[in-house]
Amino acid sequence: MITNTFIDNAKVMAKGQITIPKDIREILGVSSGDRVTFVVENGSVRLINSAVYAMQMLQSQMEGEASNSGLTSDDAIANLVKEVRTESEG
Numbered sequence: 001m002i003t004n005t006f007i008d009n010a011k012v013m014a015k016g017q018i019t020i021p022k023d024i025r026e027i028l029g030v031s032s033g034d035r036v037t038f039v040v041e042n043g044s045v046r047l048i049n050s051a052v053y054a055m056q057m058l059q060s061q062m063e064g065e066a067s068n069s070g071l072t073s074d075d076a077i078a079n080l081v082k083e084v085r086t087e088s089e090g
Helices: 022-028 050-062 074-089
Strands: 036-041 044-049
Touching (some): 036 050
């Protein structure tokens, strides 16, 4: 069985700081100066690249909006794009 599980650990320092292990930083795609998000659920913590988390939240919030707006076909989307382009040219 193949899983996406990777386990590593870090020591908590005096001020509650930890160093994220290099292999974990690479998996998350974060480097010096980037932000991370901690998600606590049922006693477990997930550490997520904040930019990725923001995109996931936006996608979640936008889910179903196309059909709510009547954009249920390629033609409907193409017509909306034409409308927007025409408005921006005028």
